[in-house]
Amino acid sequence: MRPLVACRRRAGGVAAIDAGFGPCLCSGGGARGLCNFGFRRPLATERRPADGRGGEEEVSHTPASTPGVALTIGAFDGVHRGHQDLVSRMVAAAKREGLAPVCVTFDPDPEVVLHPEREHLSLSTVDERVRRLGALGVSQVEVIPFTRSVAHQAPEEFMEQLRSKHDVRALWMGPDFALGKDRSGTVDMLGQIGGKLGFRIMVVDVLLHHGRPISSTWVREALGAGDVRLAAELLGRPFCLDGIVLTGMRRGRQLGFPTANVVPPQGRARPADGVYFVRAVAPGDAGSEGQVDDQSWFGVANLGARPTFGEAEPLLEAHLLDYEGDLYGARLEVCFLDQLRGVRRFASVEELRLQIDRDIATARDLARNAIWTEIR
Template sequence: MHFAELASVQYKTPTLLTIGKFDGVHQAHQHILRRLVERARQLDCHSAVLTFDPHPDEILRPEREIRYLTTINERAALMQDLGIDLLAVLPFNQATSQLSPKAFLQLLLNHVPVRELWIGPDFKLGHRGAGTMPVLQNLGQELGFTIEPIPYWTLDDEIVSSTAIRSCLAAGDVQTANHYLGRPFSLQGIVVPGDQRGRKIGFPTANVQIASNHMLPADGVYVCNVQLLDDRRSFGAVTNIGVRPTFGVLGRAVEAHLFDFNEDIYGRSLRVSFLQHIRGEQKFAGIEQLVAQIGRDAQFAREWLEQH
């Protein structure tokens, strides 16, 4: 797959393209992209996605706090696995937001020879959302491509969306979020030095530094799988997200206790995949009560992993 900024793309092959943020690359996204790839191959065309970075709401609605389900690189890897030929990224800024629908499409066509543009029923393009479905259909006739409407796709009679997944995660419901994603929700980051409290109480943890704009599940304790990205080894784990109220610490942290593991991994990259919520974060009267509860959490996680 070719993954680049739109400005550097000079495609010659007729292309079927869809446009969107595709944060999470969840099951509805996957359904659309598989159909796009299949149709492109039938027509001997390329399949392509145009996405934006940063999220348009960071520019258009700066008062809203955006929490990403996936980084742009994670989205690229997921799309490559689905068979997409091109992921083109358009940096979103004030100038981009001012483009008319026609100017936007002309910019796109300067780099990618679009044969079909696949868009959802609520899709809008261009300044103030002027590029509605009828407008884009007329522009397609003028500029030489057709519009392929994408119907809503449901899972268990529910419309799957990135917003719905964020709501699940905010409630600690990682299992429903994972169902909508079609894979476990995960966080990726570098292990940084912590305060060593876990090691002192017999449960050493990897303190994983996560980008500040990445979505986190609700504060609490989770059954997880942790993968070391450099050597691909995976370990069961129990992970705490929160402010560690027993110690009076401020600021949310992601701390994973890996089972049957005792290595120095500072500076190494991990992927923490969330499988099951165990409990919410609690404040304990003392260290002994905390240690006992962590022991119960770890036992629950080990048994859950053995059964699943």
């Protein structure tokens, strides 16, 4: 079974690209090092009007003499590796130029308002988006309520409103970015608007994973196929779901494998039904200085229906390795590290029990792997 993140060697050694997982053990000798995750580092290009017609040129920047804002706008669903790259580049440039890095995002996701006929399953809550964007070093995350009236705004009107609140000096985006009514606020159009309002456009190439652009859609596809390892590579971290631990039917306890049961949150993307190797995290007790140290355990989780018992309601049931205690009423975050197998109906409860025994043995083998211990 291949590890969550596979290292690839290049001539001259391992390419060091920060993917958010920390150190791992690279294949071929087992020396500890940083992994090459197949990401291509893109270039940032400034686009600004030239003689009123727009244009593109490479520029060098000098620190701004007065305070201002470097801004980026987007849904940032999942805050995946592509989002992280864009925001990190903006933050680094803002520090060099003496600007404040600011992110603007929306709630709900624009897709929910623009296409209500489609099912939209988000990769993260708005609170998680704000927290993860803040962790990248931005000084402010502004959440704009997305409504039909916002969707129908002309791009210049939208940017004028932002400009009235933020002294925008640089607007950062990907090459396919667009905003405003009918997505008319393209990169070129925003360059013209920036010429009038006094900000420049910084365009960052999309981040590629093995030749394909990283996107929230691709993450959802990976989850839908049960490929949580690929989802983790695209996100830069394992995909997690959380919820309050509820009292269940206690079947796991009767089988000898007590579980913490969580109802998957509504409106959220989730992996395909199956049995997974997971890491579960619960808040610990506050320390002497008021800090809270999380507790975590590896485990085996069944996500989805329970066909052996004729139960179709989706449920997340996590058996935590070597845990003894009571988590009822606690908030539990379950992070998906690897799929062990699909969900299937067993001929008898005893056959199910034997399979769970094998699943737990596999999980213990994975938990002993040095690669996994780095993400406790």
